[in-house]
Amino acid sequence: NAGVMQNPRHLVRRRGQEARLRCSPMKGHSHVYWYRQLPEEGLKFMVYLQKENIIDESGMPKERFSAEFPKEGPSILRIQQVVRGDSAAYFCASSLFNTNTGELFFGEGSRLTVL
């Protein structure tokens, strides 16, 4: 079974461009979580999605960031008009159940560098 697949692994963008990060959960998993790890800082929760629904986006910055998990295809984290402060590693995780009953499986992360 393939694990959680994230792409691209590395992405370089200039200020003002858009970044799209993709996450394919493990087969059969319908819960997807996105986390951000800023340089020299700990991980922070961003958003929790189930198929076609955003369940909790309390960790998402109010502007420029959006996430979706369509019925078909991967979950996408979209960052519009990127700024240098968006440079970070973005991790996706999936679970079969909610995390207090189901184990989390993480991807390798997507490392965004904004020039």
Added chain:
Amino acid sequence: KNEVEQSPQNLTAQEGEFITINCSYSVGISALHWLQQHPGGGIVSLFMLSSGKKKHGRLIATINIQEKHSSLHITASHPRDSAVYICAVDPKGYGGSQGNLIFGKGTKLSVKP
């Protein structure tokens, strides 16, 4: 004060040593996770605990809910154990989102041959 505190921040050990990493938290939780992150690499979930103790190979994780404390032990440490170990808690009664984990800052472990 952070809601999840790990100690030590950095740990250097000789191969073969017994290692303990501690995690204290200040909120009620429904579960606690131990994660491993290699430099520049992805994150691997080691354990998810809500009570007691779990063992996997040379790794042991314990949790004391009353004390709000968890420990990760590595027996017979090896250089390949060198990584950052992260404690994360799933807050209780948050209100629906089970993925809204609170993470510690991590413990950087270096095991020398």
